[in-house]
Amino acid sequence: MEDLRDDTRGERPRGAGGTPGGIGEFLLGAALVVAGGWLLTNQVTVSSGYWQLWGHSAxxxxxxxxxxxxxxxxxxxxxxxxxxxxxxxxxxxxxxIIVNLQVYFRPTSLFNTLVMLGLLAAGVGLVARSLRAH
Structure with a gap:
């Protein structure tokens, strides 16, 4: 009779996404995405306006x-x-409520904007790279 158990001896442990990619790359990329996303959303101001229908509050x-x-x-x-x-x-x-939200990006320096977007781009790139076998 054939043994149906998986024999994983001698095989590299699976990484992120079940590929032999790096878990370290995935975790670093995820941390960069979280940091960049937090910094970016921290610069956004959200406010709401009045619901209007034919000039009256709706x-x-x-x-x-x-x-x-x-x-x-x-x-x-x-x-x-x-x-x-x-x-x-x-x-x-x-x-x-959602339709009447107004979203504004607060003024910030070009350097801060490049850091925020750079962290996001680098994080997404590392996460995507970690899901690929290499």
Missing amino acids: FGMSLVPLLLGIGLLFFDGRSVWGWLLTAAGAVIIVTG
Whole structure:
């Protein structure tokens, strides 16, 4: 009978992604990506504006389906319309918040920008290299 166990004696241990690539390269690349990503996102300011519809605030109108759905669910917990209105109201509110976000990159020096983007690029390159057999 044939032995079905894997015989890994004499074989190099597997690296990142199951290839014989380097785990050290992967970890260093991942650390560079995290550092560059953190520095880059630390320079971003996010703010929100008012929801406008025909010149009036629209946030109150976005609450109507949610509140109707919640009311129907308290009346009958198995109400399909209650669940649909509640879910639709939640989606409308989350979508409205995301759509009205304003993202700004704060002023910084060219050197800092090059360091942030360089760390990201170097990290992605090392991670990609570690996943390749070499």
